């Protein structure tokens with residue numbers, strides 16, 4: 001009996017010690033790297049995976065001024081920056097009103113009309129607010145089998161882009177929230193070190209309570225959301241967060257991190273016949289695995305999410321490929337975040353964006369290492385920010 005006491009005490013103590021070392025990261029002002037990007041970079045290089053998780057934890061904490069929102073939910077949605085008629089966006093913290101149809105449907109469905117609703121895309125043909133067509137033009141399907149209920153199996157995974165304040169301020173002060181601004185560029189863009197951006201992926205739940213409970217049990221974060229269907233009707237309901245890209249410009253080549261829910265293969269499928277569970281073929285990387293276990297143990301609300309890997313320097317060979325099964329689904333075998341985004345460029349003479357497709361018999365390939373400078377003659381480089389493609393002509 002006596003002997004067990006010290007063991008219990010010891011294990012409690014070692015638990016505490018562990019918690020303290022991993023908790024040492026301070027979320028205060030992390031979006032600005034605590035005003036000391038040099039020190040953050042040094043810490044980052046010791047373990048990029050640990051820093052990626054620390055940022056993910058900080059992004060998922062309640063916001064200091066709007067406690068009902070997680071920090072990342074206060075980011076500005078890209079659809080409120082690249083406005084349909086190319087107008088100047090509202091200030092960073094202001095939001096456009098929800099369409100009245102959304103508020104009404106939300107009320108009828110017993111949702112909180114004053115709460116946040118993620119806008120998950122407009123499916124009407126030709127809409128510039130696409131939320132289902134991935135970079136390769138394909139969509140990701142839900143599984144035709146349980147646990148996806150029959151009512152949801154026709155749904156496609158939806159995605160959404162958001163930006164941090166310093167990204168937004170740079171876009172506004174350079175007047176590149178519309179195509180007219182891009183067309184006037186006379187030099188390459190260079191975003192500030194404290195620029196952040198997110199790309200998230202979502203399962204549509206709608207109002208199916210059983211499906212919602214199932215996803216909660218599998219550790220998915222649930223949000224209120226809406227989209228416009230292919231015939232122009234608003235659809236309002238719940239959505240579950242299946243994946244998240246988090247990037248910032250701590251390094252010149254940007255830091256590329258991506259997280260997804262470990263249960264995704266149960267819910268999404270490949271486009272093979274018959275479909276197979278959609279898995280991630282690029283990670284988690286060996287370096288990410290132990291960091292995942294340690295953070296998953298510590299943060300119960302994030303325990304089902306895992307980091308797939310980190311890219312941050314074009315001169316580092318590994319990991320060459322990095323993808324999220326939810327966002328680069330069918331082209332994971334040719335997906336390098338850093339290499340593809342490094343091709344973001346605009347020709348002011350032709351008013352076209354650079355094409356990152358490499359034609360190849362048997363299919364399209366994407367660059368998996370940075371292309372040489374001479375490929376970009378006649379283009380202004382957009383500093384890795386491909387979402388600028390969403391900028392509309394002023395009308």
Ligand code: HEC
Nearest residue numbers: 197198199245256258322323335336337340366385386387
């Ligand atoms: C083959 C090219 C390609 C690859 C590979 C790729 N992306 Fe993207 N990414 C894009 C394009 C194009 C967009 C704009 C999408 C849109 O507007 O719908 C984009 C958008 C984004 C955004 C929104 C903000 C921005 O910079 O445009 C983030 C964040 C992002 N990607 C992160 C990643 C991460 C992280 C990876 C790797 C895990 C990755 N991407 C892999 C092409 C790519």
